Amino acid sequence: MNTQLIKTVLLAIMVAFPGVIHAQIKFTYDNAGNRTKRELNGSIVLVDTKVLLRGAYRTGQANMATDLQTYFSANSGLLPATDPYGGNVGYNNIGNPAGVAGPVVDWIKIEIRDAANPAVKLQSKSLLLKPNGSIVDIDGTLPKFVGQSAPVRLAIFHRNHVAILSNPIAAFNAGTTIYDFTTALNKASQLPGDAAQMGVINGKWYMWAGDVNNDLSVDATDMTIATNDFMSGLFDQYLPTDVSMDGGVDATDGSIMNAAFINGYYSTLTNYVP
Template sequence: MNTHLTRMMILAVAIIFPGIIHAQIKFNYDNAGNRIKRELNSSLVQLDTKVLLRGPYRPGQVNMASDLQTYFSANSGLLPTTDPYGGNVVYNNIGNPAGVAGPVVDWIKIEIRDAANPAAKLQSKSLLLKPNGAVVDVDGTLPKFVGQSSPVRVAVFHRNHVAILSNPIASFNAGTAVYDFTTALNKASQLPGDLAQMGLINGKWYMWAGDINGDGAVDATDMTIANKDFLDGLYDQYLFTDVNLDGGVDATDGSIMNNALINGYYSTLINYAP
């Protein structure tokens, strides 16, 4: 990587987070253009978090299925090389389970939010979700965020699941912050009167599936979109309506969607609209 580009990355960090003058990140790349190494200082925090998606996390399975990564063959799948959340993050080797990030279920987005005012978004990153629920960056390492002097919350978004929000994390200024959503229902924050934010299978908690249009709730609009793709018989594509992430829209997706609609699942994040 040339010196000019390294300096530009350091400058970008300083511009985005002007109060953090020591948060410098330097990247190295392999021949395929994938990040393989980064250098950082103690002003950055590693986030070690786990989350499960209902769609690919099925009864009797130890981990989530990664059907989309190798849909066509061992090195050819449906997962896009660029993230679907508008972050312009690229992982060129996403179809290869032997790549630096290993087996991958899908792209996922993490936001760091202010604990006292969860409507305030402090940072956002498009990342990769592994079959065991671990969230990693495109170089296979734990994602790094700029440290904060006050408590934060972690918000998790997936393109067709209901977003969840953590409880306050008191210390987020250095080292590694650990937060495992899969261990208990109360790991996902909810206001009094809100519905349960996660479900339970195989002794672990997962995010509800079905929020296809990303508005924070499963409703008739989501069902209309899903029914259209089902009637059109779409498959072999990276589809928002493929809620079980197996490469097509079928009766299994319809069953999951119907259950989600009947139960009226929604995210507690709708209470914190900016």
């Protein structure tokens, strides 16, 4: 028996939503508390989706920067070991690009929402964003969600970017769902009259930066928070106002924030607040 595999946890997912098929997930952890294995039993959907963050995605670069993961050294960065979205998800090796999840840009969150009424949240999971835009679980594999019998949408949240919502996904009951937000503006759902939900660099579409207080829009409150941190000269910290995601609040962040505020970026999810 491999002595590293010292703890096994069996989690029965019993989600009380119409049409949800019950499933079981068995997790195995190593001595450091990192998940090393996951076994599934039941109807599970793997979500293979990509998003890019404006702050970490820069002109002329193929992938997003991972400055926050390796800010101090190859094994010491600013990313927290526990997710910032209240999901109580932990990844002890988040500062190590050689860890099981590999290079990481930041924590990110996916919500599964009802397609007909996106105000209804069916599932939520805190995950990791890779430099190429792929979203993975803390063991480096595609995130897994419980299958649904009705169409759904994906809602993507980041701590200082404007959230986006997918178009309806008709089949979400088994197999793998592939959804790449980076390929076209219309991959992000947008109601008539709403602002464009994404911007484009290098022919790829990204999430707008600047929603530092996570209220689905970039407004005067965000600007006040960002200005205060800029005037305080904050750096070497994991800050929502560090929208360029390089470890400090500086003129680059101010430029991004000003553009976001002037253009009045907001999420179409504002139409679906419960």
